[in-house]
Amino acid sequence: MPDKSGAAGGPSRVLLLGGTSEIGLGILAALRLSPDTEVLLAGRDEQRMAAAGKELGVRARTLPFDATALDTHQALIDQAFAGGDVDLVISAAGILAGQEILDRDPLGAGMLVETNFTGHVSTLLAAAGRMRAQGHGTIVVLSSIAAIRPRKANFVYGAAKSGLDAFGRGLADSLHGTGVNVLLVRPGFVIGRMTAGMKPAPLSTTPAAVGAAVAARLRGTSPGGLLWVPATLAPLAAAFRLLPRPLWRRLPR
Ligand SMILES: NC(=O)c1ccc[n+]([C@@H]2O[C@H](COP(=O)([O-])OP(=O)(O)OC[C@H]3O[C@@H](n4cnc5c(N)ncnc54)[C@H](OP(=O)(O)O)[C@@H]3O)[C@@H](O)[C@H]2O)c1
Numbered sequence: 016m017p018d019k020s021g022a023a024g025g026p027s028r029v030l031l032l033g034g035t036s037e038i039g040l041g042i043l044a045a046l047r048l049s050p051d052t053e054v055l056l057a058g059r060d061e062q063r064m065a066a067a068g069k070e071l072g073v074r075a076r077t078l079p080f081d082a083t084a085l086d087t088h089q090a091l092i093d094q095a096f097a098g099g100d101v102d103l104v105i106s107a108a109g110i111l112a113g114q115e116i117l118d119r120d121p122l123g124a125g126m127l128v129e130t131n132f133t134g135h136v137s138t139l140l141a142a143a144g145r146m147r148a149q150g151h152g153t154i155v156v157l158s159s160i161a162a163i164r165p166r167k168a169n170f171v172y173g174a175a176k177s178g179l180d181a182f183g184r185g186l187a188d189s190l191h192g193t194g195v196n197v198l199l200v201r202p203g204f205v206i207g208r209m210t211a212g213m214k215p216a217p218l219s220t221t222p223a224a225v226g227a228a229v230a231a232r233l234r235g236t237s238p239g240g241l242l243w244v245p246a247t248l249a250p251l252a253a254a255f256r257l258l259p260r261p262l263w264r265r266l267p268r
Contacts, residue, residue: 026102034058039107041226082108082134092141131175156183196239
């Protein structure tokens, strides 16, 4: 990573928002962090985060974090930065629910949006302020192919991801020239806990593959920008945008 870094060129302090996220932990595993790296795992399940921290073989600490508790986010970020500069923030909180369930549960749909969009805005603006002041760092935002065009079968999730994707792009522009990079990651269908029980979509990937692609970008000379995983999704997404709406409406999933 081309900013201030720890041993072996990696980050010294890392914050994972969504401390049990398979993709988030996949990124940390793929970075092969030095044992001296301090990893702050922020989330709801203290036990699972502690176990994940042990597995990473780093100095791990857990912080309580609820993505929907917006009024706690500034304090959480202050706590994370209280111990020193944070070189890498990964924003990985998210939930997925079928549209047929959300259609009958408007409150649940609103909470999904809070988790997948609003909570990222309040945490990442607070983190961006601290990173701008320290003059270095990278923020990884986990968007999705679902952000590209809302599908009938998944439109609340897609709307939240569209908001997050737009936020990530705007944040990148606002931080340009400050020494802080934003990497916007758009995975396709990732086979894992979030998608358990669902039939994998074409060009499916895994948390480990997303982790490897993100780690490779972070290790390079331009850690920011846009990253499709797999890369072959980019032309597919371009085609998605062009599909006439009557056809798009008929997509079964
Ligand atoms: N899986 C996919 O197919 C896919 C594809 C594209 C993008 N993404 C995005 O990638 C990100 C990570 O997904 P993943 O595959 O790693 O899923 P995951 O393993 O299910 O991780 C989701 C994380 O979000 C946390 N979370 C959920 N609600 C929360 C809340 N209210 N407060 C704090 N944390 C909360 C979960 O914590 P708990 O352990 O407490 O539940 C977990 O740490 C998400 O933003 C997801 O939308 C996923």
